[in-house]
Amino acid sequence: MTGAYSVTFGRILNRLLSSAEWMAWEASLARNARDYAKGTDIVREGERPAALRVVLSGWAQKYKQLPDGRRQILALVLPGQPCDLDLFTVGRTDHSLSAVRRLTVAEIGRQEAGSLLRQCPNLAQLLCWGEIVTAAIQREWTINIGQRNAIERVAQLMCEIFARQHGIPVSGGGECDFLLTQGQLAEATGLTQVHVNRTVQQLRRRCAVELRNLRLFIPDFAELAGIAAFNANYLHLDGTDRAVERVTALFRGIERD
C-alpha cells in the first residue's frame, strides 16, 4: 500500500533520500497508516495540529467553508504527498481536510516525526520544497477560478491532475486516476454541479476527455491543454533535483550559482 507511489512527491523522496532514510520513512508511514471513509473529516479548521500526515492511497482534499455552508475545495493531496506542515508551523489549522473517497493516510505524531526528521537530514528540505510547490498550485487555482470560464477551469484542473500523476509532460494521449465526483469538481472550480455536468459533456463532445470508472482518459493532451491554456511551469516538475541544495542554502546561508 505504501510502496506504489506513482506520483511525483513520493518519487522525489525515493530519489533524493538515501536508501536508509527511505526505509525509515517507509517504515514510519506503514506503522502509522489509518483509513478514512469517503467524505470523512480528517482535520477541521481551528484544530491544533497533531500529526504530520502523508496520503498513502486515495485523495484528500483541503477545503474551507463559509458560515452559511458554501464550500470551496482548495487543494487536492495525491498519494505520496504530505498534507501540510502545520505541525511545524501554525498554532491552529486554517482549513479543513477530508477524504475525497476511501483514503489511507499515515499520521505521524510529534515524537516520531521528530525522530524521523533527525534520521533523514534531507527530509525537512524536501517537505519545505513540497510546501513551496503547493503554494504555487494554490496561485494557479486562484487565477483558474478568478479568470477562466467553466470549460477552461475544468480542463485546466484535469490537465493539472494528469500532469501531477505523470510527473512530466506527455505527448499524445494518456490516462490517469480521477477520483472526484462532478459535485466535488464543482466545489473545486467554484461552479455548480449542474454546470460542471454540462461542461464535462461539452469536453466529451469535443473528444477532449473521457471520464469512466474513476479514470480520466485524455486522447490528446495538447488538445485539452489548448482549451485550458495550460502551462505546467507552476508545478515545478523540473528543479526537484536541486530542491534539497536550494533549501539548504536558505538554512545554511551557502551561496551558490
Added chain:
Amino acid sequence: MTGAYSVTFGRILNRLLSSAEWMAWEASLARNARDYAKGTDIVREGERPAALRVVLSGWAQKYKQLPDGRRQILALVLPGQPCDLDLFTVGRTDHSLSAVRRLTVAEIGRQEAGSLLRQCPNLAQLLCWGEIVTAAIQREWTINIGQRNAIERVAQLMCEIFARQHGIPVSGGGECDFLLTQGQLAEATGLTQVHVNRTVQQLRRRCAVELRNLRLFIPDFAELAGIAAFNANYLHLDGTDRAVERVTALFRGIERD
C-alpha cells in the same frame, strides 16, 4: 524609509531578531533599495530568481496572466514583507511581480543574502514562516473568489488589508492605507472594474467603508467583517512568537509541547 514598518512582518522581525541581527537586516535593506514606477514589472513569470526582495514602501502585487491577456492579482505584498523565497527554492518564477503604485523595494543579491542569513540565525525560519502565512492567505483568496459574491469579496479583501496593517483585530472603527485603484481591486477579486465600482458604492451607502486619498476608512469593523463573514484566523496574527521555535523544530528534529 526603511525604518517605519507599520506592518506585521517588519514588526515580527524587529521583535524576534537580536538587536545586532536587526541592524544588519536594516542596513542590507537600505543599501539595496530601488524604486519602481506604478505598474512597472519587477519580476516576470519564467525568469530565474536573482534577488531576495523586500518591500520597503508602497505595495507590490503578484499576478498571473493568461495568454489572451486576462490578468489575476494573486497577492499583495505590503511594506516590510519579503516578496518570495524563489531565490532559495525554484529554478524559474511562476508568476509576475509589479508595483501597485510608486514602490521602493530592497533587492538583495545571492551573495549578500547568503551572508545576511549567516549573520541572522533566525532569519531563515522567519522567512519560512512568512511563506506559510502567505500560502494561507492564498487559500483564503481562493475561497473568496470561488464562493463569495461581489460585495462579500470586496469587503473581505478590505478586512484583510486592514487587519494585516494593524496586526490585531480592532474593536470599533479605524483606517489604513489602501493603494489599489478600482481596476486593480477588480483584478484582485475576479470582478469587473465597472462592477467593483457599483459594489464599492453599495458599501459606501451602507456606511461600511469610505475610500479617500488612498486611505480606507472603516467606521465599524464588525459591520464590514459581518458583510464579508471575515475570520482572521488565516492571517495567523498570533503564533508569530513561536514561529521561530516551531520552524526550528522542523529543521533540527526537536520535539516540543
Added chain:
DNA sequence: CGCGACGTTGACCTACCTCAATTGGCGTGG
C-alpha cells in the same frame, strides 16, 4: 428489490459582464 449516490435534463432567473460614454480631479505646460 429497493435504496442511495451520481449523473443528467429542462425551464427559468440573475449576478455580473460588455460596451460606450461622461464626469471629475489633478498635474503640467503655456
Added chain:
DNA sequence: CCACGCCAATTGAGGTAGGTCAACGTCGCG
C-alpha cells in the same frame, strides 16, 4: 491662471454565462 490631457471613478443600456429548482435516469450494492 487657464487649457489641456490623463487617469480614475461613474453611469446607462443591454447581454450572457452560469446559477437555481425540481425532476428523472442509472448503476451498484446490500
